[in-house]
Amino acid sequence: MSAPTTTTQNIAEESLRSALSSSERPKRPNALSASLTFGWRAMLKIKHVPEQLFDVTVFPIMFTLMFTYLFGGALAGSTGEYLQFLLPGILVQTVVFITIYTGFTLNGDIQKGVFDRFRSLPVWRPAVLVGALLADAARYTMASTIILVLGLVLGFRPEGGIVGVLLAVALVLVFAFSLSWIWTALGLVLRTPNSVMGVSMMIMFPLTFASNIFVDPQTMPSWLATAIGFNPITHLVTATRGLMDGTVTLGQMAAVFAACAILIVVFAPVTMYLYRNKK
Amino acid sequence: MERDGVVNIGRGAVKKADVELAVHAEGLVRKFGENAAVDGVDLIVRRGEIYGFLGPNGAGKTTTIRMLATLLPPSSGTAEIFGHDIARDADEVRSRVSLTGQFASVDEDLTGHENLVLIARLLGHSRKESKARSAELLAAFGLSDAASRQVKKYSGGMRRRLDIAASIVVTPELLFLDEPTTGLDPRSRNQVWDIIRTLASEGTTVLLTTQYLDEADQLADRIAVIDNGKVIAEGTPGELKASVGAGALHVRLADPETRPEAERILSNSLGAPMHLESDPAALSARVSDPERVSRALAELSRSGVAVTDFALGQPSLDEVFLALTGRPADDNENNENPGGKEEEVA
Missing domain, CATH: 3.40.50.300 (P-loop containing nucleotide triphosphate hydrolases)
Known part of the structure; x- marks a missing residue:
């Protein structure tokens, strides 16, 4: 017992030499494969830090129950009728709110040195962002599932059937992906994850509440109803409701896709510019 | 140069x-x-x-x-x-x-x-x-x-x-x-x-x-x-x-009280200014000729100034930095080995 015990193994020079000589540079991965690898990383992080799923599990349940039972009677006469109106909206609200975690996480990543390593690798540069957004899609899907199951249990009956519901969720995911580019840009500009959170909340609260998620804008002053007509969230909620009710129009869908296109065309290049020139 | x-x-x-x-x-x-x-x-x-x-x-x-x-x-x-x-x-x-x-x-x-x-x-x-x-x-x-x-x-x-x-x-x-x-x-x-x-x-x-x-x-x-x-x-x-000098002499005295006297004797016989270390018993100097070091140390002992330790070595990079910039490297509390690699000649 007199020999000192060490907790770490010693560096084996020979195996280090052989590890060095056995390394050959493989062909660069393509953009999709690199993005999926970053997505895999995000999924691993969920595996190791499962408490980060709190926001995609507890919040949706809380919001749905709160709005249905607190305001349902007052807003629509009965909670059952209100649920029919609210559920597509609450789905939208929950998912777009979760998107702000993208910027929060990205900012936290940058604070640590690991981002420098990623950026010094010869991979398709947007992959790290696209991969993170892909993994976020998994979180959005989880949140959507929870809301839908809860809604069905509480008595929500979508006229659009299963196809309508699945298309509605898919549309919300596409919009969430497009909207995330705002948060990635913010995540690159602001200094701390908490400031990213604060600014995102400041944008998201008016954007979701000043929309048709909770009440029909026709009950509002006309100037506000007009303003709400310009809110992309309003268009998304209209189309989502339409898909779930089976009454969607091409125009409603087109409005959402136009909003998505504008968000990506404006904020994806801004994000990439900031990413390339990040100090 | x-x-x-x-x-x-x-x-x-x-x-x-x-x-x-x-x-x-x-x-x-x-x-x-x-x-x-x-x-x-x-x-x-x-x-x-x-x-x-x-x-x-x-x-x-x-x-x-x-x-x-x-x-x-x-x-x-x-x-x-x-x-x-x-x-x-x-x-x-x-x-x-x-x-x-x-x-x-x-x-x-x-x-x-x-x-x-x-x-x-x-x-x-x-x-x-x-x-x-x-x-x-x-x-x-x-x-x-x-x-x-x-x-x-x-x-x-x-x-x-x-x-x-x-x-x-x-x-x-x-x-x-x-x-x-x-x-x-x-x-x-x-x-x-x-x-x-x-x-x-x-x-x-x-x-x-x-x-x-x-x-x-x-x-x-x-x-x-x-x-x-x-x-x-x-x-x-x-x-x-080498650009800084041949080396450095570090001397540590038995009695800090004798430092002023040691400084006078050493700087005279070395022909170089002494640097007073933060340790009140220590002083050092850059030297160009090792011959003068032995003479200086002999002079010191003749005057009855007791030395506990002395070393002659290549200057440390800390000293290089001092010589190049005229000020010590910042954060030098981080330097675990400020004395550099010195060879004991005693």
Whole structure:
């Protein structure tokens, strides 16, 4: 017992030499494969830090129950009728709110040195962002599932059937992906994850509440109803409701896709510019 | 020897055709607002050497490395890595270099194994190859036992090793190491030094930054001293030391009270001003002629000033820094071995 015990193994020079000589540079991965690898990383992080799923599990349940039972009677006469109106909206609200975690996480990543390593690798540069957004899609899907199951249990009956519901969720995911580019840009500009959170909340609260998620804008002053007509969230909620009710129009869908296109065309290049020139 | 304020004590200008250059930077400048963090750095690193970038905190070391690793565009100036321009051929540069940043550039939430697999996949290895490569590297760096542990539970030394392992998943032609041993205990530091020497002996060019003067001395073939964004001296460790003087005499007295008298006697017989150390019983001087040292010490004992300890050695890099900038390196409380390598002559 007199020999000192060490907790770490010693560096084996020979195996280090052989590890060095056995390394050959493989062909660069393509953009999709690199993005999926970053997505895999995000999924691993969920595996190791499962408490980060709190926001995609507890919040949706809380919001749905709160709005249905607190305001349902007052807003629509009965909670059952209100649920029919609210559920597509609450789905939208929950998912777009979760998107702000993208910027929060990205900012936290940058604070640590690991981002420098990623950026010094010869991979398709947007992959790290696209991969993170892909993994976020998994979180959005989880949140959507929870809301839908809860809604069905509480008595929500979508006229659009299963196809309508699945298309509605898919549309919300596409919009969430497009909207995330705002948060990635913010995540690159602001200094701390908490400031990213604060600014995102400041944008998201008016954007979701000043929309048709909770009440029909026709009950509002006309100037506000007009303003709400310009809110992309309003268009998304209209189309989502339409898909779930089976009454969607091409125009409603087109409005959402136009909003998505504008968000990506404006904020994806801004994000990439900031990413390339990040100090 | 003096050229544009740079003390050039090296082997003279390197002609580009002579050797293959790993790094060839000219007039690199990076400004953050008004403040130039890097203010006109010229740098030549030959293929296969370990090059030390030495300077105190905030001297511009990290900013320079980040520009060379294509993470930060320079405000002006150019640099080529193995002949590829960092701005125009960024991808070519990235496929030849690896960066181990100052703060652990691994993902703390993932395990050591997952981190290496992640990098291997991003470099284009198949899933199976990635796992094999990760296992091989973890074994080589003595991390096999910790393979499935989250990195946040690693010690500082383990984290550093994993960090370097992640940098050589594909052996880079040029490895940037930003302060590879900052904050490590001596044992871990020695391990990292061994790794760096092995890497270099296998042909990887290493550019490391350090604020530990003895680290540059131990590892580097050539050293650039950087201060306030400028290279103020360049050469081999020996050349740098020689430029400052033949060596330094350190004397420690039995009685601090006798220091003024010792100072008078020594400075007279050495013909050089004495430097009073913070230790009230210690004083030192730069000397050019060892002969005079023995005479000075004899003079001291004749006058009855008792000496407990004296040493004559090459000047430490700390002293080099003092001589070059007229002030000590900042943060020199971090220097674990400020006396450098001295040989006892007593």
